[in-house]
Every structure is written in C-alpha cells, then in structure tokens.
Amino acid sequence: MPYNTILADVQNKVRPLLVELYADSDKITDELCNRFVHLIDDHLEQRSEELKTFDKNNQADWFKSSETIGYVLYADLFSPEAPQGQKLDALKKQLNYFSKLGINLIHILPILKSSGDAGFAVDDYEKVDERFGTNEALQELISEFHQQGIHIALDFVLNHVSDKHAWAVAATSNDSHYHKFFIWSESGEPWEQVPDIFPDFAPGHWDYVKKLDQWIWSTFYKRRPLGYAKDQFDFAQWDLNYKNPDVLFGMLNYLLSLANWGVDVFRLDAVPFLWKERGTSCTSRPQVHTILKIFRLGLQSVAPRAVFLAEANQHFEQLVEYFGQGDEVQIAYHFSLMPYLWQAVTTGQVKNIQNVLTTRLPAIDKTHWWWVFSECHDDLSLEMLDAETAKKMADYFLDNGNLPFRQRQNEDFPRAISGTTFSLLQGDLEKIRLLWQLKLSLGWTPLFYMGEELGVENDLNYQKDPIRCKDSRFVKRVALTEERKNRRLQVESRESTWYNTLKELIAWRKQHPCLVKAPDFFDTGNPSVLGFAKQDEQQKMVIFANCSDLSQTVKVPSLGTMSLKPFEFLWKNVEI
Structure with a gap:
C-alpha cells in the first residue's frame, strides 16, 4: 500500500475516535486529524532501519509464544553495586543470568527521569534518569537483548506526571496554556464515588498547591492531601486532563518517541483513571477506551510489533473491556486470578481458580492474552475478594510477619499485603514450587518478580527512610547484590536450590508448548x-x-x- 494511502487510512480510522472525545466542530476535528497524521509521519521518518527490520522479522503475535517467560526488575536494585549512571550498562552484562534461567522477556520498572514513587512520578518522558544511565545506554541494551531473543517491556505512566514535569511547572507559574493540562478546584471538596487509593498515607484525590492557593487532582501521591496542614512528601503525581486534546497529543508524542527506542511492551500504568467525570467513580469511563484506541492506532502505525499491557486492577467484567474489539490492549495482568493462586496454596481451596478462568473465557481466549503472576513490585491485592475471604488471607499473611497496605475505614483488616514470595509463605519451598507450577501451567505468559527465584526475604530497612517508611510496598523492593546472586552457584545454598528449582520448571514448561493454552x-x-x-x-x-x-x-x-x-x-x- 502506498505511503500516502496508509496515512489516509490512519486518518479515516482516527476521525470517529477524536469525534467521541472532542466533538466541537468539523473544523476542530479536521485540525486534530491532521495533527495526528503529521505526528505519525514524523515518527515513522525517525524510526531506525534496524527497528524497521526487527518489525519485519517478528510476528505480530510474538508475545503469545509458548517460549515466552517474563521477569520484572528494578534496574538499580538488580545491580546495586554499579555506580550511579551505569545501572543499565551493568544490567546489560547480566544477560547470561536471564538466559540460563529461561527468561526472554524483561520488564524494566520505571527508568525515566523521576522525582518519586520508585520512578512512577515522571519528570521527563524523553530522558533516562541519570541514576540509571543515558538514552543511548538504554537503546544499546534493547538492541543487544533483541539480538539474543529477549524482548523489553517498559512502563508508560499516562495518567499523571510529577509536579516537577515541565507541564506542571508551567501550570504553577500562571501559564494559562498548561494550567488546562490539569484538573483544578478552588475548594478541594471531594467528589462522591471516587475511590481512595492511598487512604493510609495520601488520602483523597486533591493535592493543595500553595503557590496558587488551589487544589489539583491527584489520585496517588500528594504533597499535601486534604486535611493536612503541611507537606507529607517532597513530590506529587498530578493527574492529566485528557479533556484537553493537547494532553492527548503530548502523551502520544512521548509514547511514539519511546517506541522508536525499541520498546516491545508498554505497561500502561493506572490506565482506568484517565477520564474524570463528576457523579461517577472516575474509573474505567467509556472515554478511557477511546483514548486507548487512539494510542493503539498511533503505536501500530509506527511500531507494528509493539504491544500494550493493561495495568487495570478491576473486576473481571471491567478488565476484559480493555481488550476492546482487538483494538485496545493486547495483554492484561490477570488481577482476578492472582489472589486465588495464593488462596489455593495457603488454604487448599481451588474452586475459585476454576471459576475465574471459566468465566467468559471462551469468548476472549483466541484474541486476547494474559500475564499470569503471583508477585509483582506492588502489593498483593485482596480488593476483589469478599470480606470474609480477604480477612482470612490477610490474617494469615500478617501472622507470618508481612505488612498491611491499604485499609478501608469501615474494616478492621487491610485490603492488601506487602511481602516477598518467600516471606508470604514462610520459605516453604513445597508451597512455592506448587505456586510456580500453577503459574507455568495454567496458560498464557507466566511472570516472575526479581528475587522470587533466589528466596529473597522481606527487608525492613526502608522504614529508616522518612519518605519511604509510609509505603510498606518497599519491604519487597530488595537489592539483589552480586553476592546474593552468586550464591545460586553454591551447592545446597537457598539461592541455588530456589534458582535451579525454577530453572527446571521453566525448562519443563518450554518442553510442552500445549501449556500455553487455556x-x-x-x-x-x-x-x-x-x-x-x-x-x-x-x-x-x-x-x-x-x-x-x-x-x-x-x-x-x-x-x-x-x-x-x-x-x-x-x-x-x-x-x-
């Protein structure tokens, strides 16, 4: 198909989507359509010949391979001894560690310039944080890993930016253009039905901006939440206003720039929260799906083998909506399955695994894909469980020395738990082996979190940090020193036993391609x-x-x- 014809086709596809969001007039729609096509054209020209060749040599559904095994890590924690600015170079040298374990998809947690929340408060989407390295170092890492058959996933934080991002700085400097990139209130009065994500340490959904004497929408971290007389944190995450098309195009530009670095999977962080509408919960609104379709169209036009992963901790009926009609995300975390894996190995009750994987499964199995996980960088969420089951599981984990996270005001138990796999199951390798076997055999793509393979325990040192001490999730963000990783080579050490146990199970999975099936x-x-x-x-x-x-x-x-x-x-x- 001729190049101009391709762009015309893209323009025809994006027009009705833009109308859904910004249906002011035909003139405005024409302007937005032209803007979209020009953005695609610019990034297509910038895509390297190496990546264009990579696109041609990879199948569109490469992520559905029975060989694919995922691993999640923090670049600084995986190479803690490496000097500042050389974390990515050090990670590149660890390629053999992953290959021998059987890993061929690595999710590197946030590495863009950031001022907080372990990288999820992004200051600059076009620059790797100097603590990790340079833009060139990341692109070299991706290229080398590609040559060894390893794909790379990165986070794309599209719901919010840090209050140190250029847009936020301009907005608080009385720039009327950028002020409209955010959602403001004169009173900070809470909207009914909006969920409280961090009730323990950053409650509500407004953050006070003293410089303007106004409140700005902030779903997650806030400097000064409603009800506090002084700042609680030295950074904030301010939600973007997608009702402003400049926000949409600004974020799409960032996305396509990262795609041209060679990123294979974009984990869409906090995607349900993109659209705010008074009188609703402001989660999973219809416009969220329209935004995803626009982003998907843009990404597929520039990087046809790159895919979206939804981080949408929603009830199953809402979660499956993020696949759309094959035009939104290609992959989603199976949040509904995760707590039932833990319920099975801690209580012996298995029926809920069958129930959640049977519900509506035949309709989606052929066109959509799951990442099956038990541990990640976040908490072990019990939000989807009934109160009785959630309390029993919370009590079990808390009795074993793990930590609470997210507690509702009307309940006497937390709705999430922080802890490593080892600590959650008290180092019982029989249970943990079974947990891994379930992840590897139930289907789709299994995912493992750094340290899971070495038997890493909870680390309470985070409590000494005046900022991090409020967030119990840091208990499981443990440094994998070279000494710790090298102990996997010492016969009869815990690290050797665990590493080789998982290595053997991954090899078993790859010997039986049918295990990828539902x-x-x-x-x-x-x-x-x-x-x-x-x-x-x-x-x-x-x-x-x-x-x-x-x-x-x-x-x-x-x-x-x-x-x-x-x-x-x-x-x-x-x-x-």
Missing part, C-alpha cells in the same frame, strides 16, 4: 485438588494439583484412582 478443567471430586487438561496439535496432558498439606485421593473415570502427596503437582500424557 485450561480445560474437569471435576476431580476433591475440593483440594485442581484438575485440568492441556492440548495442542502434538500433545494432550492432564494435570492434577494437590493444594492441601495432606495426602489426597482423586477418582477420574478415564484415569482411575490416583493418590497425591501434600502439595504434589502431577501430570500425565494421554492420547489425543
């Missing part, structure tokens, strides 16, 4: 034993997972009677 559950007749089948063109297997600390017996008509030891994971090949 599970076909069957009744085992035992509430503690999960049973499911996996099948592709070459293989069919049945799997039994005993999530109880007692031996269990199951009877399956076609397979007979089987006995399983505590926390045993058993699989068998069967004829197709």
